[in-house]
Amino acid sequence: MSGAAAPLQWLTMGLLAVGLLGLSPALSLSLLAFGLAVLTALKLREARSLEERRVVALLQLVCAGLLAALRPELAPSLLQGLAILMALAGLLALELGAGPDWKALLRRSLQVLLAAMPIALVLFLLLPRLMPFTNFGAGQGMGAMTGLSDSMEPGSIARLAVSRQAAARVAFPLGGEPPPLEQRYWRVMVHERFDGRSWRSAAPSFARPAAGQPAPPPPPAAPGEGIQLWLIEPSGLAAVPWSGSGRPLSADLNLQRSGELLNRAPGSQRRVYALTEKSDQSGWRTAPPGPIDLLLPLGENPRLEALAAGWRRLGSNRERLDAATGWFRGQPFRYTLEPGALPRQAPLDHFLFESRLGFCGHYASAFTTLMRAAGVPARVVSGYRGGQWVQPVGGTGYVDLRQADAHAWSEVWLDGEGWRRVDPTAWAAGDPLARSGAAGAGSRAGGGPLDWIQQQWWGLDIAWARWWLGYDGEQQQALVARLLGDRSHLLGVVVLLAVAVSLAAGLGGLGWLGRRRRGDPLRLELERTLRAFARQGMAPAAGETLPVFAQRLQQRWPALSGPLEAFVAHYQQQRFAGVPGPIGRRQARRLGRALRRSLRAGNRSQNAVQREHP
Amino acid sequence: MIGAIGAVLLGKEHEVRLALACLLARGHLLIEDLPGMGKTTLAEALARSFGLGFKRVSFTSDLLPADLTGLNVFDPAAASFRFQPGPLFSQVLLADEINRASPRTQSALLEAMAAGRVSVDGTSHSLPRPFLVIATQNGLDQGGTSALPESQLDRFLMRLSLGYPPRQAERALLQGEGLRPDGLSGAFGPEDLLALQDRADRQHCSSALLDYVLDLLERSRRQPAQGHPLSPRAGLALVAAARAWSLLEGRDHVIPDDVQAVLAPVCEHRMDGGQRGGSDGELSQRLQAGVDGLR
Incomplete structure (x- = not known):
């Protein structure tokens, strides 16, 4: 051994x-x-x-x-x-x-793996799929993970640390282009419940499929339709980012009425899903607001309420929105990550009329409150904004979203139009997106070689997700349909045939690799014979030559002496004396085979004897 | 013929065979052993069985190079110098107890061994062919010896050690059954030896065999902790000795077994630097075990 x-x-x-x-x-x-x-x-x-x-x-x-x-x-x-x-x-x-030695072993092992590739490919492409295992336990993951949170309370945050941790990546594999920087809003959560201080999202309602009945798979993307492929890091949230338009392509996605996209896979792991790029049936935009979208604890922020009461007189939501926008733009708001904590009494009044310092949470919160106070249904949406466009070497480009890109904005209901996105942060001086947009085409400066390597790795990651993880049951069915047409009952035969062919190809390739490596059939024959003896527990000692080893073998199996001597003599002759011609090789193969056959025969009879006389 | 020499040197067929291989490979032989083990007898028997001219020099600490090579003597009759050849001008020179001579004398001898000629006062004199030096040396633990440097050890194709004869052979010896070397009559002549040497040179070495030798050399160089690395000359010596051995085995080609048979006598003294330590041939055994012999 x-x-x-x-x-x-x-x-x-x-x-x-x-x-x-x-x-x-x-x-x-x-x-x-x-x-x-x-x-x-x-x-x-x-x-x-x-x-x-x-x-x-x-x-x-x-x-x-x-x-x-x-x-x-x-x-x-x-x-x-x-x-x-x-x-x-x-x-x-x-x-x-x-x-x-190790090198030879690993090389051989790699060859075995390569030889198994054809059969693996056949099974991968054609064998019907099991349900993905990761779908078993859905629900919230562990709470300790960073990311967006389902409750937002900007007033209590004095300092917001910028985390460069990776959040998500989205690729546009089918030649799609990323939206321009100012259009890149990736919504994740909708916060509708406001208690005067914090915004919470409504309890997520999973429309789970009944047990034993998987959800009907969504229809595949039409040809020519753009696709967004998302890879998100563990976030602990069921809601996942998306652009707000498009149609889910993955079976474990569930689009909520509020426009949240829920993913049933556990949030404690990385998740992958796909959406079509555009769709005209984005129903959440026109889903009418409920009473909760106007709910406001009265008397908390008297100055704010007084300001908004003036706009109530205006006839339509649109005019009220325009008035609020105008007012907001006229005030000297400034964007900062260190606004200091707001007072517990009338926090929004303090922000709107005194400090005028804050980050996206403050703006979204204050603006949404203003709109509700003015009688316009409004809500806070959190998600990601911007992101860096990365073009990896020889791969599909993708947008790299970090936790620092987390953002919050408002959505306002306009009759006849639906929910409209309003981002009050963009009106404040020093908005980071405006700054970075001015600096370059959406690319964050910096990154050493490590960042570069990470970007390339993610590019590879996306390609893997697209070609390996993305090949799911539907695509398989499409392939089978393309291959077999309506004769899909032949699938079993086809799979069996393909397995047989690829197995033969793999074995043939392995043999070819082995022969090519040694390049010497004589030597190959010797090793085959040595293996036959090694299985019987006789291996050559270190440095031992063939004649010496043969002598030992002969002592152990005296009956073998004839074929053994013939083989060794022929081998030695071929190896060390003349130039081995093709006849010599064939002869070696014949002699080697004869030797192994008699070894096996000897063993069988020995075993039989042992069975008879235990 | 091995039988003939074996009759003189009882119970030592293997060593006799090795010594003969050394002779066929045109190499020089170093015999190291205790006094009285038959070193001189072996040398004499080898020389006589081929009918070769045989001279013997006992090396002492005051032996001068000129005592070996000979010197130019003024001949009053011819009024010129005449070269008077020394004992070096023989076909087989037995250099007894070589390690008792001064290094200067040793190196004069070894130069002659390497070059096959001797220069005295600017004139080159060729040595007869075949020319074989059989040197004996006593163990270094004996008194009055000085070790041969590695460079000179390298000139010897083989180092042998005779060792005690087996009990049966010693009994025969005591009973007087051994022959005296001078009783050997040459069934072969010096021409036969030359012919055999030529045949040994033509023994076929396949590339697989050369690979084996190369692997041995490489192995010895890769693990310098286990003795001195082997020089290219050691490789040449190994192949030459293996060729001679295969001829003695009655084959027309060399196989790894031949190499292994001569490995210890050819390589051990090159690897241990003359400091015989541990058991016999330990370094060569380790070297042999480190290289796959199945070729």
């Missing part, structure tokens, strides 16, 4: 353990993966014989497969691939015996 097997198998265990760290313990399947990994490690610890170590290698492969089902994203997939590579190398070290 090769000395490389044990370290390789332990290395594999280490890689699997790292992969396990990323699992959320809430899923029952990840508990299974944990348990399996622990069992494998224990088995590895006590394994002594070749058979036990083989079992360990198989368990490791199963473990890696389970991990792959649980974490299909790019980085975990790379880790799983590495673990599989190591597990296979460990198995190869077991089977090949002493001889090949």
